[in-house]
Amino acid sequence: MSESAAGPALSLRDVHAGYDDLEILRGIDLDLAAGEVVCVIGANGAGKSTLLKTVFGLVKVRRGTVGVAGVDVTAEPSAARLRRGVVIVPQGRCNFPRMTVEENLLMGGYTLPKDRVEAGIGRAYEMFPVLRERRRQAAGNMSGGEQQLLEMAMALMLDPKIMLIDEPSLGLSPKMQTRVFDALRDLAGRDVAVLLVEQNAVQALRASHRGLVVEMGRVSRVGSGTEMLDDPDVRRAYLGLPA
Numbered sequence: 001m002s003e004s005a006a007g008p009a010l011s012l013r014d015v016h017a018g019y020d021d022l023e024i025l026r027g028i029d030l031d032l033a034a035g036e037v038v039c040v041i042g043a044n045g046a047g048k049s050t051l052l053k054t055v056f057g058l059v060k061v062r063r064g065t066v067g068v069a070g071v072d073v074t075a076e077p078s079a080a081r082l083r084r085g086v087v088i089v090p091q092g093r094c095n096f097p098r099m100t101v102e103e104n105l106l107m108g109g110y111t112l113p114k115d116r117v118e119a120g121i122g123r124a125y126e127m128f129p130v131l132r133e134r135r136r137q138a139a140g141n142m143s144g145g146e147q148q149l150l151e152m153a154m155a156l157m158l159d160p161k162i163m164l165i166d167e168p169s170l171g172l173s174p175k176m177q178t179r180v181f182d183a184l185r186d187l188a189g190r191d192v193a194v195l196l197v198e199q200n201a202v203q204a205l206r207a208s209h210r211g212l213v214v215e216m217g218r219v220s221r222v223g224s225g226t227e228m229l230d231d232p233d234v235r236r237a238y239l240g241l242p243a
């Protein structure tokens, strides 16, 4: 993990956001360092996905600021944030099931110049060798876990600094879940800041440097992954474990 001279990779200050007259985020404060994996947990409907969408600019900030590498991006549209290296991997998988794995990767990098596309594909195959093996196969014929890896690899094409990822382990076998969480740690090892939303909070916290609980639109608890796993209130309320 590292904090550059410019400060954290991502910083949220008193962020308020929501939909129509519904305020969902009510003063979120959060700093995320390069190379750090932070897992957001909370009840259904607490606003976890809204938080990711707000960082990416899909939901408008009503009050407060979003900063990326020390630059205030609160007023910037998603495309501008993307150019700053913020990517989002939404819930669900495989946008282009009939296209091959490699064609999907090319779609992930369609805004890039040719040399960066080649570098991106090289990076994706190095990180996920299974995708190289399957590169000529229709993406929709891969397992759910492999499709999830492809989604992450598509986001990797853009050489991101910040990856926002929503429920990456949803519907995967325990073995594939482990693979996905390992991949997130690998990304962090490459200095990407990862903000992760997960229902599978136990495994996600094990894979995270820090966890935070969102409650009533605010961050109610922050701690290392281990502290959160040991916290009796968190165990009872969010992990389904005995206190």
Ligand SMILES: Nc1ncnc2c1ncn2[C@@H]1O[C@H](COP(=O)(O)OP(=O)(O)OP(=O)(O)O)[C@@H](O)[C@H]1O
Binding pocket: 019, 022, 024, 042, 043, 044, 045, 046, 047, 048, 049, 050, 051
């Ligand atoms: N586009 C939208 N328009 C209106 N309300 C929305 C919209 N998207 C989400 N909401 C509402 O905002 C609240 C927070 O939703 P969000 O998806 O952020 O929760 P979450 O914590 O990710 O939930 P879950 O764990 O169930 O996925 C919910 O009450 C939801 O119904």
